[in-house]
Amino acid sequence: MNKPLGLLFAVVSMLLLLGTAISIDYNGWLASGLAVLAFAFIGWGFTLKSKMAKRQEIRQR
Numbered sequence: 001m002n003k004p005l006g007l008l009f010a011v012v013s014m015l016l017l018l019g020t021a022i023s024i025d026y027n028g029w030l031a032s033g034l035a036v037l038a039f040a041f042i043g044w045g046f047t048l049k050s051k052m053a054k055r056q057e058i059r060q061r
Contacts, residue, residue, distance in 0.1 A: 017038050
C-alpha cells in the first residue's frame with residue numbers, strides 16, 4: 001500500500017474511533033454503529049493491502 005493511501009486509512013480510522021469514544025457519553029447506539037463502522041473500515045484496509053501485495057507479487061514474476 002502506498003504512503004498516501006496508508007495515511008488516509010490511518011486518519012479516517014482514528015477519526016472513526018475518536019467519534020466512537022466521544023459518542024459513548026451521548027448515545028450508545030451511535031457509539032456501537034461507529035465502532036462497527038471503524039472495525040469494518042480497518043478490515044477493509046487490511047484486505048486492500050493484501051490484494052495490492054498479491055498483485056505486486058504477480059507482476060514481479
